[in-house]
Amino acid sequence: MLTIRRKARPTTTPANTSPLDKFDAFLQKAHLSSPVHQREGLVWCAEKEQANKSGGIIADEMGMGKTILMLGLMVSNFKRHTLIVVPKSLLVQWTREIQDKLHHTPYVLYGSGKTKSLTAEVLASKPIVLTTFGTCNTIGMRSESVLHKFKFDRVIVDEAHHLRNDKTKSHIAVDTLQKDVLWLLTGTPVQNKLQDLFSLLKLLKIPCDSYKKMDDLARIIKTNMLMRKKAASSIVLPTLNKHVCGIKWKSHEEQDCSKVFHQGYGTTSSGRNIQDAYNGITKHRLVAILHAQMLCIGPQLLKRKMDKYCDENECDYSEGNDEFFSSTTKLDAVCDKIVSNHVVNCMNKKLVFCHFRKEMEIIQENIETKGTMSVAQYHGGLSSKQRGMMIESSPDVLILQIKSGCEGLNLQQYNEVYFVSPTWNPSLESQALARCYRMGQQKETHVYRFYMEDFEEEEQEEASEESNHVASMDSRIEMRQQEKIEMANQIDAMCVV
Structure with a gap:
């Protein structure tokens, strides 16, 4: 079988072996299954490369094996130089996948030491180079960028939705790479x-005036994008159960304060001081939206900001508002559901996705107080080593900051x-969701989405009000x-395979 290790090719592989045969042999050697959608994807990619096309977008739903498809393509249609660009958080995972599946250690271009000493000779001697968006940006800003002057046979970009703004440094850095073929991987184009x-x-060099009409766009998408869904493929996953949990505001004070803060005007029954303090930290519309979102999670998330404002402006909002700032209505409901589900089935492990660090801390403390489960936090403040160790420890409850933990992790347990x-x-x-509900998931999966219900309406004195x-x-x-979901569904409909 042809591999990308820099060794002599085994003589047992016929010279006329097709890319699909090589892909099947790769899957068998890696002890992987051979689902129909991946074999079809391999044929689609190999035909494009062999016809000297510029590449395409692999937009299969998350958890359908886009990484395996690309590794299989590298084996099935060998090219001398492949560059893989990934988010920093996926650097270790891609390295391990290449080592495990291809038995080859890629050249990891990351860190100031390697980037400063990079030469064309180094790149020429490495069949697979793995780097990050950040490194690609930094090197690309130099007038003498070795990385951008070297001609790659193939460039693969994982989580390519990071390039959705063509004005960013990442988009420009990838666009200016010298390459024959470009593959953009994203489950959410x-x-x-x-x-x-x-x-x-635009990265595929398709002129924007070629898809001004929706019919033209549909044709362009079908030609240049592979987009399949789990439900329409050969993948069989356990049942996915979705639960929507609406939560009522617990107390009159909590509802009264939160409602006024959502409106951005008026006074609360708790008095002017708390209103003044809130207005003091909320001077712009976007900030007001963020603060309203935080209030839905729990007023504690705003307390530090309001304390700082009052210290600087010699005011006091705390009198009579202790109950409001100690309320954790939504977080209590989330933790109660986690604990009660654990009592029913203690073998089910739980992922909890949050937005804010304080929110994560409150949830962890609450669960540890109520139950006997092991709990850990996964967020942007951890080093790569700490993240890896945490994933390997596999706690009963893993609390993740959604922007740090929504990409690349395989958490089928x-x-x-x-x-x-x-x-x-x-x-x-x-x-x-695709971190756990993906190929390899063996258990029935449950998804719980929490939201604070709308504020109760006050009785109107007159019907005309x-x-x-x-x-x-x-x-x-x-x-x-x-x-946004409706818009994405329109794109899905254009590329039904």
């Missing part, structure tokens, strides 16, 4: 708007997922999510 996809097509709050970008939740309904920030985010 559209994150916020259709322009996200256009930025990826977990089969309960808790989203404490909705996200503006539904793709983040899809990516997070305008409604005083106020939606919680969670509800507003949910509505925005649906708009």
